Amino acid sequence: MDDCIRCNKLLNIIEGKLPSCDRCEGNNQVIVFCCQCDGGEGAFLCEVCNTHHCRQYSEHRVAQLNIQPSSVIRKPWKMKEIANSRGEPWGVAVSKTNSLWAVADNTNHCVHVFDSSCDDQLVKTFGSRVGSEIDEFNSPEGVAFDDNNCLYVADCLNHRVQRIDLTSNTFLHHFGNKGNGNGQLDSPHGITTHNDRLYVADTENGRISVFCISSKTFYSTFGEQQLGKPHGIAVNNQAQLLVVDYKNHCVYIFTPQGDLVKKIGTESPGSEKGQLSYAYGIAVDLNGFIYVADSINHRVSVFDSDGNTTECFGSRGSDSGYFNMPCGIAVRGDMVYVSDRYNKRIQIFKQSGHDWYYSQSGHDWYYSQSGHDCQSDHDWYYSLLLICILVCSYYMEDICTWYTS
Template sequence: MRAKTIFWRIKKLGLTEAIAVATLASQVAMVGLFPTPGLAQTCSSRGTPTVPAPQVTYLRFLAVTATPQALATDASGRLFVADAKAGVVEVRDRYGRLETRWTGLQQPVAVAADDEGRVFVAETEPGAVRIFDLAGIRPVSYLGRGEGEFALPTAISVAPQAKLVFVADGGEHAVKVYSPTGGWIKTIGGPGTTAGRFFFPAGLAVNTRNELLVVDQGNARVQVFDFDGNFLRCFGRAGGMGTSRLLVRANGLVADTLDRVFLVDSFQDLVRVFDPAGPTLSTVGTFGEGPGQLFTPVGLALDPLNRLFVASPNTGKVEVFGLDSFQDPHVVAAQVSADPDTVPVSRRLLTVWLAITPLERDARDLDPATLRLSGTAPIVLNSKLEANAQGLWTLRVLVQFAPKPQDVVGSELRIPVSLEFRDGVPVEGMVILKQGPGGKQ
């Protein structure tokens, strides 16, 4: 019965059949077999923490591609979202706005970015990791020999300082190491339960100590290596036998600047936080579909502004949390009204006064820069915000524009409005205009 429940959760996630079968096999083995005493003691997460638990602030969710699975960020704060089922990687800016979508990929299950503009995408169907530039139009090259290099790639991590790329191969129960330009360097591990061996490695991360962390999913532990592949330590066990395991279906992980480890458990629907030495610090998220809740989470990423992104495929969202002292650039919602609010049906070029009121922050000191309507070219602004009757700060501007066919919804025009201030803060809203013969121009 347990195996059936696990299989249902995996299949609902929408992963490829190969990953579902491999993950199910590791889960059945893990649930049915107790670890050896030596393994439980070696990988204990008991002990005194050396760093504090993170202070976590829930921020918002991003509505992204239908089943977000793998996440990555780059040095500029871009967020990469891979959807294996849809064959898509979305690229979003630091504000969460969609920059581009790379389509036609063959089950992209992992993504990572380096500091030189390279993006690494693992695809299960061809068993390959392709290297893209940020344009994403075509791959620049491959890791290794290209298609067939991996039996089942599951995770990627980049060590920019060391110029190394690590790829977990769940089919071969190993981690393969490459140069950023694609040359194979070495292979770490192989199938097994002893130190340095793996049973379905499912997640990778590097920390500030030049250590490689590997989620050894089938053995319910995290193993730590130096970059030469030497085993250093492991953690993830409660320190006892049987039901004492902490991890049920561990997947993605990241390490922050304090080397705290944030690890997704897809079956427990949470992120578990570990001290660098292994003791448990806290958890992030709970099971559910509401704000800040997770439903079979898989991947996660940490950006340079100390924001934690967690992919929740069964809700189609990426949940966003702030850690400790964080910065949070994001799109500010606005209330937008028009005068007149009714326009002639026959008029193709419209002239209206817009009143745009940012709803989230004090905008008195913000300097408006550009305005866009319905995807038109940006309008350079010289206007300033003024206080309205409600004490809110509002921009009034006279605009002339031609509606697009996609703006027509029934008898209304619904015009997306995007305002950007000189400090880069984007404000977005929607103005709704009625269409009718009584419109004044």
């Protein structure tokens, strides 16, 4: 363990790698501050350039770890474990009426459906090859459920949305075809449903296209004046439409009629608090909190209903709790599902209060509200080594004096 040099408070655990200063090219000459002493963010001070570095934006981070028992968290599902698939997961969605959830496997042109009540076992795969027939996909992106046990798939390069009845496992019909006219789509990505409406992020047309589900007809479009390349879309508990824009790096909130209510973000890419960088996915929970798959920042950014950043978690990497281009995101209760695209897996997180837990093989992970990091089993050895190094460094002068005497 190490003490905060400002308040002598005992820090919990420092990540296995020493924090390094980007400006000083990894000299690893740092002083560690605890979260409380650095405005709640946590930081380290490089002794070479005397620069403070915020934990979440440094290449190597200072992490707080608190092991907590839990038996309800599931290990991450990796796409290569399902039928030897090595595809890339994109959209992820959870059912509104049962325990099913679905993932669009973009490179294998199929959609997998799982059951969380059966330890997230695979129950059905739709599509098996690239094609344009009624039961085929070409780079599926977004997925969504309705209240009638139907699954919707944004069949991106077929420029349509397919509807599947999960009771009979049959393809019913599709919405849209390629073009920019009413009822036409161009490379649709995110989709969501609300009541009798299907909302489609019509990405290359730079708009939201709306269809009437029961009549299978086009209804309206909106967002042409604001949107660049809309990707993810969700509906909150006020029936407002939340759209994350990949090109404009922000979230737009619209009324059900398509009037702009609010914009969240800066319209320029960035990694500072409140900024997004080429974000793909979006979800909202029952309390109005907004979850964004902040893709190029390799994290999940969380905002309250007013658009204020409440927390972020994740950073780039392949270990549990890290991301490599998160694309899709969905929320069910206190569970958050994230499609980790280039790591070829889905990671499932659980929220308890404002703390994030993640589990793999029975080991539980803690994310502080302002923290981003996790630790795997082998990191304990590095942590022990780090502690020894810090202790020796602290007493080095006394050791040298004792030795020379």
